[in-house]
Amino acid sequence: MAGRFAQLSLFAVAALIGILLVGQLRSQARPIELSSLSAQELSALVETLSGTNVDLSDALAALREQIRDYERAEAQGQSALQLTEENLSALAAFAGLVPVVGQGILIEMEGAFDETAVNDIVHELRNAGAEAIAINDVRITASSVATLQNAEIQIDGVPLGGRIEIEAMGSPEGLSSAIERPGGIKSLLAQSASVTLRVTERSNLRLPATQRDLTPTSAQPVE
Amino acid sequence: MSRRLPPRGARFVRPQWAISIGLALAVIGFVGAAQWNSSFSRQEFVTSAQRVLTAQADSLQREQEQLREEIADAEARVREFQERDAGSRTAQERLNTELAAIRLIAGTVAVRGPGLVIEIADSTRVPAEGENRNSYLVLTDDLRDIVTALWASGAEAISIGTVGDPAPAPERIVATTSIYGAGSAILVNDVRLAPPFRIEAIGPEGLHDRFLANPSFLGRVGRRIEAYGLQFASEPRDEVVLPEFVGITQFRWGAPDEAED
Secondary structure, X not given: XXXXXXXXXXXXXXXXXXXXXXXXXXXHOOOOOHHHOOHHHHHHHHHHHHHHHHHHHHHHHHHHHHHHHHHHXXXXXXXXXXXXXXXXXXXXXXXXXXXXXXXXXXXXXXXXXXXXXHHHHHHHHHHOOOOEEEEOOEEEOOXXXXXXXXXXEEEOOEEXXXXXXXXXXXXXXXXXXXXXXXXXXXXXXXXXXXXEEEEEEEEEEEEOOOOOOOOOOOOEEOO | OOOOOOOOOHHHOOOHHHHHHHHHHHHHHHXXXXXXXXXXXXXXXXXXXXXXXXXXXXXXXXXHHHHHHHHHHHHHHHHHHHHOOOOOHHHHHHXXXXXXXXXXXXXXXXXXXXXXXXXXXXXXXXXXXXXXXHHHOOOHHHHHHHHHHHHHOOOOEEEEXXXXXXXXXXXEOOOOOOEEEEOOEEEEOOEEEOOOEEEEEEOOOOHHHHHHHOHHHHHHHHHHHHHHOOEEEEEEEEEEEEOOOXXXXXXXXXXXOOOOO
């Protein structure tokens, strides 16, 4: 009788310990649901989503304007080839295939940086909304990454040297504050690798087209 | 046959194991009660301080999904007009060929081809006392390093999505793609994705082997997989299909240079 009671007690204790351990493990896991994010995380998310939705609404309005232009041209029996050419030119600019002009910032970078630091700055600029980027007059496309080749940092096969200039097209204020914010990439690189970044806002940037042939050989459009 | 009663007083003697179990139960009861109470107080805190923000974020996410659907529809409509334009047939064909080539490079059409699939998820290990819990999670740098290693290995197209059902459509990586964290959430092209993450890429033969040997993979993310037990798996595939990029392709702060070189 006493042995049976002992077994039951041990079972109950083990079950309780199991339940508590699962609870603890769950509390360690990354919160996935919106309701499990902290107020600070939610605030950041709300701010990001609000900004994105404004940009998406603008893009949708521009597309609807394009559709109206096409409809008008079609109703008048006119060709809309010019519209299509403008569309083609804008898409080519997005892909880095043609030079672009506009506002943005110039970053002068000096010090003992490595290829990871260069890639991190490109990511930081994209996160801050950069529309086009060039490094030492090399246009950065989706697939442009800094790599270490023969002990020198290269981007798209072009050696960068010890001092580089990064031009980024976008909101000058937004881009410069993203780079210079406290705890941001500028202070991180200064602390970890004695790298100095000098940021100046520019109203007349001109970024070249990529010199690479980006036509894919393996990827084919889905019909 | 009579049963002998135990001597008076002996009924009150408890064996050693019973005392130990009693003590363990008391401790468990105390911890359980504390946990129960703390979960209630957290629930109340969540309700009062975060309900509004959660509702806002949820509504904005839905709005974003709606906007992206409308953009995809509008783009398809523009494409229709471009393909049936009433102008010169030769000029139209030339433009359409050029547009198709540029869309392929820009990432605004879905693509298929040989490549690989990678899956990466948070570690299942429990951090030791005092260790940073975030080290055991997939971070934005991990995804960025994987993307960097893929491009450096010759990938021609990449997408990032999540594993699971239902899951949001994967996000195609294009020239303006952002990958960043907002708290514990990771946003790709401003779309919130959750682990496990699935990265798919198309590229020439040997992409998988080149990726696994690439310094950008072996560096930060490779070391973190080893050190913290992030769950990682990859394999080459004869064919993967990646979706088109849906989002903003028009510049706001610049324009194509008319005096192009």
